[in-house]
Amino acid sequence: MSARELLALDATAQREALAAGRVTAVALAEAYLEAIEAARAINAYLAVDPEWTLAAARAADARLIAGTAGPLEGLPIAVKDNLDAEGWRTTAGMATRRDRLHAAHDAHAVARLREAGAVILGKLNLHEGALGADNDNPHFGACHNPHRHGYTPGGSSGGSGAAVAANLCAAALGTDSMGSVRIPASYCGVFGLKPSFGLVSPRGGVVVSRRLDHVGPLARSARDLGLLVEAIAGFDPECAESRRVPLDPPRRGPLAIGVPDLSAIDVDADVRAAFEAGLERLCALGHRIHPLPGPAIEPGRLRRAGLLVCEAEMLVEHAADWAARRGDFSPALAAMLAWAESKSARDFAAADRLLDAGAVTMQRWLAACDVLAWPTTPQRAFAFGTAVPASQADLTCLANMAGVPALSLPLPVAAGELPIGLQLIGPVGSERTLIALAEAFAAGSAD
Amino acid sequence: MSARELLALDATAQREALAAGRVTAVALAEAYLEAIEAARAINAYLAVDPEWTLAAARAADARLIAGTAGPLEGLPIAVKDNLDAEGWRTTAGMATRRDRLHAAHDAHAVARLREAGAVILGKLNLHEGALGADNDNPHFGACHNPHRHGYTPGGSSGGSGAAVAANLCAAALGTDSMGSVRIPASYCGVFGLKPSFGLVSPRGGVVVSRRLDHVGPLARSARDLGLLVEAIAGFDPECAESRRVPLDPPRRGPLAIGVPDLSAIDVDADVRAAFEAGLERLCALGHRIHPLPGPAIEPGRLRRAGLLVCEAEMLVEHAADWAARRGDFSPALAAMLAWAESKSARDFAAADRLLDAGAVTMQRWLAACDVLAWPTTPQRAFAFGTAVPASQADLTCLANMAGVPALSLPLPVAAGELPIGLQLIGPVGSERTLIALAEAFAAGSAD
Numbered sequence: 035m036s037a038r039e040l041l042a043l044d045a046t047a048q049r050e051a052l053a054a055g056r057v058t059a060v061a062l063a064e065a066y067l068e069a070i071e072a073a074r075a076i077n078a079y080l081a082v083d084p085e086w087t088l089a090a091a092r093a094a095d096a097r098l099i100a101g102t103a104g105p106l107e108g109l110p111i112a113v114k115d116n117l118d119a120e121g122w123r124t125t126a127g128m129a130t131r132r133d134r135l136h137a138a139h140d141a142h143a144v145a146r147l148r149e150a151g152a153v154i155l156g157k158l159n160l161h162e163g164a165l166g167a168d169n170d171n172p173h174f175g176a177c178h179n180p181h182r183h184g185y186t187p188g189g190s191s192g193g194s195g196a197a198v199a200a201n202l203c204a205a206a207l208g209t210d211s212m213g214s215v216r217i218p219a220s221y222c223g224v225f226g227l228k229p230s231f232g233l234v235s236p237r238g239g240v241v242v243s244r245r246l247d248h249v250g251p252l253a254r255s256a257r258d259l260g261l262l263v264e265a266i267a268g269f270d271p272e273c274a275e276s277r278r279v280p281l282d283p284p285r286r287g288p289l290a291i292g293v294p295d296l297s298a299i300d301v302d303a304d305v306r307a308a309f310e311a312g313l314e315r316l317c318a319l320g321h322r323i324h325p326l327p328g329p330a331i332e333p334g335r336l337r338r339a340g341l342l343v344c345e346a347e348m349l350v351e352h353a354a355d356w357a358a359r360r361g362d363f364s365p366a367l368a369a370m371l372a373w374a375e376s377k378s379a380r381d382f383a384a385a386d387r388l389l390d391a392g393a394v395t396m397q398r399w400l401a402a403c404d405v406l407a408w409p410t411t412p413q414r415a416f417a418f419g420t421a422v423p424a425s426q427a428d429l430t431c432l433a434n435m436a437g438v439p440a441l442s443l444p445l446p447v448a449a450g451e452l453p454i455g456l457q458l459i460g461p462v463g464s465e466r467t468l469i470a471l472a473e474a475f476a477a478g479s480a481d
Numbered sequence: 482m483s484a485r486e487l488l489a490l491d492a493t494a495q496r497e498a499l500a501a502g503r504v505t506a507v508a509l510a511e512a513y514l515e516a517i518e519a520a521r522a523i524n525a526y527l528a529v530d531p532e533w534t535l536a537a538a539r540a541a542d543a544r545l546i547a548g549t550a551g552p553l554e555g556l557p558i559a560v561k562d563n564l565d566a567e568g569w570r571t572t573a574g575m576a577t578r579r580d581r582l583h584a585a586h587d588a589h590a591v592a593r594l595r596e597a598g599a600v601i602l603g604k605l606n607l608h609e610g611a612l613g614a615d616n617d618n619p620h621f622g623a624c625h626n627p628h629r630h631g632y633t634p635g636g637s638s639g640g641s642g643a644a645v646a647a648n649l650c651a652a653a654l655g656t657d658s659m660g661s662v663r664i665p666a667s668y669c670g671v672f673g674l675k676p677s678f679g680l681v682s683p684r685g686g687v688v689v690s691r692r693l694d695h696v697g698p699l700a701r702s703a704r705d706l707g708l709l710v711e712a713i714a715g716f717d718p719e720c721a722e723s724r725r726v727p728l729d730p731p732r733r734g735p736l737a738i739g740v741p742d743l744s745a746i747d748v749d750a751d752v753r754a755a756f757e758a759g760l761e762r763l764c765a766l767g768h769r770i771h772p773l774p775g776p777a778i779e780p781g782r783l784r785r786a787g788l789l790v791c792e793a794e795m796l797v798e799h800a801a802d803w804a805a806r807r808g809d810f811s812p813a814l815a816a817m818l819a820w821a822e823s824k825s826a827r828d829f830a831a832a833d834r835l836l837d838a839g840a841v842t843m844q845r846w847l848a849a850c851d852v853l854a855w856p857t858t859p860q861r862a863f864a865f866g867t868a869v870p871a872s873q874a875d876l877t878c879l880a881n882m883a884g885v886p887a888l889s890l891p892l893p894v895a896a897g898e899l900p901i902g903l904q905l906i907g908p909v910g911s912e913r914t915l916i917a918l919a920e921a922f923a924a925g926s927a928d
Binding site for chain 1: 691718719720721722723724725727789790793794796797821822824825826827828829830831833834836837838840841844845847848882883908909910
């Protein structure tokens with residue numbers, strides 16, 4: 035099998051090919067670098083460094099031959115450009131950081147990738163500052179949805195979603211504070227996982243919010259999400275947001291799938307229809323649907339509270355640039371930060387408490403079922419230049435507030451249609467159950 | 482054995498006497514109610530309700546006879562008056578809440594106490610609003626240290642420490658946001674435990690800070706702390722701060738006891754000497770001392786950050802009273818809240834991030850040892866009217882920031898001297914190890 039033929043396979047299959055010697059890490063990396071070059075119109079990557087990447091691939095090949103391969107040995111993985119990778123800039127999609135020195139250290143998750151043998155393929159486009167979900171980046175150019183040029187890939191990890199969907203990496207890392215892994219997974223038709231809070235250390239990332247930030251993988255299969263998340267998980271004493279999260283074994287047998295009432299949320303009809311068909315497939319897999327009430331709190335209030343927390347924390351994270359180079363912030367981001375600047379400590383505390391109400395909504399639902407299912411986003415990807423729907427993150431942000439794992443997987447859609455995502459959510463530590471369920475769903479057969 | 486003779490025993494011994502029928506719950510409750518009446522000068526209790534308490538004791542006796550006793554059946558437990566107990570006022574030591582309606586529901590921890598069979602004996606004095614550590618309460622009167630009248634019992638759970646030390650309850654609940662369980666345990670010469678964050682749900686308490694609040698027991702023995710904390714622990718889906726925390730089995734065998742450098746902290750010479758003697762006892766128990774660097778961050782900065790977070794959250798918690806009845810706040814508390822009112826959302830976010838630095842300091846220490854030991858407070862209890870030492874919580878607040886369990890136990894002191902506390906701190910979920918170590922220390926023999 036040629037390296038070229040492998041590019042569209044999932045990471046797990048590529049790993050098998052590498053382990054069996056059917057392809058070398060160098061050949062795979064070279065093929066991806068060529069594909070990235072050929073797909074520049076998508077603008078998924080903000081930076082590649084072929085020399086550096088191929089050196090890492092050669093080292094991986096040596097370990098594969100020596101029999102000392104790690105679990106991700108030789109896999110070309112790309113990283114959202116708000117996570118440090120030693121020797122690369124970390125722009126966070128911000129002009130203020132364009133001429134920043136290259137990172138001296140890896141982010142914790144990136145270091146874990148390398149320890150597991152992954153070959154870092156490049157740094158991925160994102161929404162400016164990781165705060166926003168269309169990835170129409172004013173400083174580095176829009177990232178396009180591989181399914182339809184001129185359409186958003188979602189965000190903020192838009193480059194991650196697009197690179198995975200367009201077969202421009204074996205898998206990618208993203209970050210998710212209100213939905214930023216799952217929204218691009220949904221819009222791009224790939225798999226994305228926001229893990230339990232603290233399971234993956236966020237250290238070495240450009241902070242949006244200490245409470246809401248999560249690092250997670252995007253991939254072409256559910257099993258790949260497991261492969262990646264187990265490689266990058268682990269307690270990090272250097273990070274106050276890191277947690278020891280024991281991962282439960284996957285739950286087999288019939289699950290009670292909780293489905294909250296969506297009537298209070300403005301969900302497009304085509305998304306509703308695809309979601310209903312998805313529920314039927316879950317039933318066909320032997321699970322049963324358990325209806326639940328809708329959110330006890332108005333989504334717009336939660337959204338505003340979440341944004342205030344993020345914006346106020348970004349004022350701290352970007353304090354020096356905000357003071358010295360305000361003109362380098364886009365008008366949209368500057369307006370958000372300026373708004374937060376007018377808010378009081380008490381406003382922040384009140385917003386934080388509102389996030390607690392969001393967390394309790396989620397915890398109540400999860401107390402009444404095994405796994406929760408609802409759409410990932412209320413709408414499909416939209417064209418750049420049209421109004422950004424305010425509700426983009428209304429179905430994703432509750433999982434950030436509650437710190438529970440949430441996975442987005444593609445629902446079946448007709449050929450040529452834009453993707454729609456199904457979101458599966460479980461209690462803290464239930465990642466393996468969500469992944470097994472998503473795998474069974476994608477296979478269309480009972481597990 | 483008479484009920485009177487039992488009052489000074491620990492809760493575990495009282496439970497054995499109840500189970501063996503050597504005393505009834507009613508007799509025990511009556512004896513405590515008499516003792517409380519006789520010790521009014523201490524002012525540990527803000528409220529008792531003998532009729533109500535004795536009815537609960539009668540029900541406990543019925544279950545003891547029927548063989549359906551819970552793990553705390555018949556034990557008279559008192560509760561800090563910032564935790565709701567159904568049918569009682571919850572003053573939080575604040576004049577604004579003096580005429581508040583009686584609570585309609587139990588706080589989660591109080592409900593767990595009752596489910597386990599405990600008899601609620603009354604509501605305990607505390608520092609106004611649980612923000613401060615001398616319990617010189619301007620609205621309900623000072624609570625006195627049973628070891629020396631006119632001296633502080635510590636705070637904010639001063640009534641809890643005093644009631645346990647003066648044998649006015651079998652054990653008590655307190656709350657701890659910067660040290661409020663451990664400081665009174667230290668000053669009053671009893672045992673106190675701040676559990677892992679979220680192990681005990683704080684729901685139904687008057688909030689100081691969602692990030693820093695912990696509910697924990699004070700008792701006359703280490704084993705009692707275990708008895709109580711295991712009874713009140715448990716995930717509470719109705720509370721965003723509740724966590725599923727698996728408790729590790731107690732670690733046996735020699736432990737590496739980490740001892741941070743205290744030179745940057747203003748610790749009194751007598752406290753240092755008692756602490757050094759305590760370390761010798763730990764060595765005599767077979768453990769070894771592992772010196773660690775001092776805190777990487779100036780305690781005063783952390784204290785100020787912690788206070789801002791608490792004060793801003795209290796502005797939200799007490800918003801209606803702050804708007805309508807400002808004169809009912811003491812000048813000291815009003816000044817703190819007014820100061821926080823002048824702070825921005827960005828200041829709050831920056832303070833929150835500073836708490837992260839405190840958490841990392843703690844996590845680094847714990848990564849380098851099994852259990853950390855240092856004094857609970859830098860000084861002994863002081864006389865009311867003398868200046869309150871600013872450093873009171875400097876040795877306790879790091880454990881709140883990191884969310885790790887921390888236990889205070891009495892160090893040996895000469896007869897007639899005021900108590901000094903030894904603090905033992907371990908990683909999340911290590912409560913049983915801390916309790917076993919404290920038990921062995923108190924017994925003065927290897928476990």
